[in-house]
Amino acid sequence: MERFVELENVQKHFDTKKGRFVALQDINLTIRQGEVVSLIGHSGCGKSTVLNIIAGLLEPSDGIALCNGREIDGPGPERAVVFQNHSLLPWLSCYGNILLAVERVFGAKEGKAQLAARTDAALVLVGLSHARDKHPHEISGGMKQRVGIARALAMEPKVLLMDEPFGALDALTRANLQDEMVKIVDATGSTVVMVTHDVDEAVLLSDRIVMMTNGPAATVGEILDVQLPRPRNRLALANDADYHRYRSAVLDFLYQKHRRDAA
Numbered sequence: 001m002e003r004f005v006e007l008e009n010v011q012k013h014f015d016t017k018k019g020r021f022v023a024l025q026d027i028n029l030t031i032r033q034g035e036v037v038s039l040i041g042h043s044g045c046g047k048s049t050v051l052n053i054i055a056g057l058l059e060p061s062d063g064i065a066l067c068n069g070r071e072i073d074g075p076g077p078e079r080a081v082v083f084q085n086h087s088l089l090p091w092l093s094c095y096g097n098i099l100l101a102v103e104r105v106f107g108a109k110e111g112k113a114q115l116a117a118r119t120d121a122a123l124v125l126v127g128l129s130h131a132r133d134k135h136p137h138e139i140s141g142g143m144k145q146r147v148g149i150a151r152a153l154a155m156e157p158k159v160l161l162m163d164e165p166f167g168a169l170d171a172l173t174r175a176n177l178q179d180e181m182v183k184i185v186d187a188t189g190s191t192v193v194m195v196t197h198d199v200d201e202a203v204l205l206s207d208r209i210v211m212m213t214n215g216p217a218a219t220v221g222e223i224l225d226v227q228l229p230r231p232r233n234r235l236a237l238a239n240d241a242d243y244h245r246y247r248s249a250v251l252d253f254l255y256q257k258h259r260r261d262a263a
């Protein structure tokens with residue numbers, strides 16, 4: 001598989017009132033096309049900073065970030081982001097929110113019918129056709145998050161970046177959405193980079209789990225290859241020895257090797 005996102009010796013510091021704070025140091029990571037990669041680590045270790053560098057929302061202080069062989073020099077539709085809080089426009093319907101993004105990306109070269117077809121297809125993908133005309137305040141948190149995912153996918157990004165996309169949801173809704181995401185990833189072959197705190201989510205969804213050390217100067221500690229066959233099924237995995245082995249490896253990294261006591 002082709003190298004797709006590359007971080008080479010990335011360092012990121014922030015100049016604060018108290019002086020320079022080095023958040024990331026020596027981050028080296030290569031993500032291949034079609035791969036689902038999770039970033040996991042304790043709070044504040046720099047997961048979002050890594051994601052934001054790939055998104056082009058933050059610039060590395062040193063080193064280089066590449067997408068498809070080109071230096072990332074700002075946000076772009078090839079790298080769509082889904083945040084924890086859906087960030088939908090409240091005055092637009094579900095359909096309108098997705099259409100807006102679709103128009104931005106494809107509006108210059110496609111007609112209205114094509115743009116509408118893209119929008120409808122995205123709603124179908126996340127099972128939300130029935131809610132197409134509803135506004136964000138009329139739907140649940142899980143549905144809003146699905147609209148956010150549909151909006152990102154409708155842009156046909158080369159990489160889908162997700163920052164704790166299910167973090168604000170209750171456990172059941174989160175599980176449902178994770179299951180949907182498993183299917184969407186299988187169906188679309190998307191390249192996904194996802195920040196998560198949830199070990200089960202990481203194992204269920206990922207091809208590789210990037211485990212980060214604690215900051216300051218956080219870096220990639222270990223990378224776990226998750227070789228569970230796809231399609232994956234939550235119930236079947238509950239009794240799968242390999243699943244539990246992967247899960248234990250992540251827990252061991254977080255709570256033995258890189259334990260961080262509560263502040």
Ligand SMILES: Nc1ncnc2c1ncn2[C@@H]1O[C@H](COP(=O)(O)OP(=O)(O)OP(=O)(O)O)[C@@H](O)[C@H]1O
Pocket residue numbers: 014015016021023041042043044045046047048049050215
């Ligand atoms: N703009 C900024 N200015 C100063 N420090 C920052 C800034 N952005 C992030 N940091 C610091 O950099 C470190 C990494 O932050 P980041 O948000 O990437 O961590 P995280 O692993 O995503 O955390 P969480 O899991 O709690 O969301 C933290 O110590 C944070 O306080």
